[in-house]
Amino acid sequence: MSVEKQPMGMELQPTGLPASLTYLQDLDQITIKQKIEMLEVLTGFETRNRYAVLNKEGQQIFFVQEESSLCERCFCAPNRGFQLHMTDNNSQEVVRMSREFKFCMGCCWCGGGCCQMEIVVESPVGRVLGKIRTGTSKWKAHVQVYDATDKHVFTIWGMCCPCQTPCCKEDLNFPITTPDLSQRVGNIAREWRGCFVDCCTDADTLRLEFPVDMTLDCKMLLTGAAFMIEYYIFEMEKNGNGQ
Template sequence: MTSTILNQPQKMQMGFSQPVSGLPPSLQYLAGLDQIIIKQRLEALEVLTGFETRNRYEVLNNQGQQIFFVQEESSLCERCFFPFNRGMTLHVTDNNSQEVIQYRREFKCCTGCCWCADGCCSMQFTVESPIGRPLGYVKTGDSKCKAHMKVYDSNNQHMFTLWGPCCPFQCVCGCTDDIEFPITDPSLQTRVGNIAKQWRGCCVETFTKADQFCLSFPADMTVECKVLLLGAVFLTEFYIFEQQKKNNNNGGGIY
């Protein structure tokens, strides 16, 4: 069972004399981390019926302790009839049930086409922290076959780039290695972090959509950048693996 860090803001003040400017105090905990785990919760209704439910995630430190909780808010109609195009808000709360981050994307008729993923078919998350204050954006980019994503700050300045592999698949027939998404600077010359989609076991991977990711970054990276890269994890989840699980009979949706 996942343990939870209680009284989160008080504990996070240890070792950090000043809170991060303009951000909710509980996000200061990220300043001391170089890795977090994002684990999707199993939804019994979805496992039994295939009905698209609202996604929920736990954000954990490397000791398996919960530091944040994420819950999707979306339309029932859009989840049923437009599961990949649906608009949504991901509410990120700390262990005191205070909302500290929002990741929002609007409904779009067209998403996921790799050839125009930076144009009319772009999938984008807007990042706010605190709520109502834009912190930046995470968007898909054009490519021929690989998943391509870009991270921008609130001034629309390109900060990070992610390129996925050509075949981001895992299966019980031996392809159980982590799927890596290196995070680089815009020039692609310097690697600054990594997103890895982790294997959770044959039963979980075969019969559910409960994915697990490991996000790594330098411990001295700014908290604002870490928050934006957490948004890149969710873009990776919805852009690739949500579609892949639903479309595994035709090769995985966007590829």
């Protein structure tokens, strides 16, 4: 079920963002739920990912669809380039997230340099809000969030073993902190899907939490960071290339 009373139209607000995004102003949490693709379940064929963005009541507030190369999805899925088109419930694109194809894996110990993965977040299309980049580490993957001026605003660390099994049923948490790691400002969690779902599909559910008074630009950048974690960490895990 879609949310009611979502602002309509693509007219820009004083923030420079599309009107539909103002719905996020009073939210402190969203859930990003990947759609189960039956073709992928039955054949293992890597299809384009689709996601519903939900509020706490489980109502759809946005929809995200991947645009990517069939060849890259089939032969180098974790590294593939893509564009993620986020649309409102009026089917108008309000955010675009783009990542270029990288030949190298970009795993935690070589997450920087030429292997660095980067997602560019635009809203509206053509106006860059900032970028999400992978960073280097000896044992845990992490990403860094930069604003439109290329200022480092958030750091998100993963864990040593980002896996869930019948013996590891806890949600996987990725704390969002200030760049110096001194203050925690939010969290991204991959929710435990249950044994049956885990066996039948690789569709993920991510829960993003942030302060209700955070700026809309930052909320959208953290949404981009959630998708970076989804593709950078869990797509590798799905394809047998876990870190």
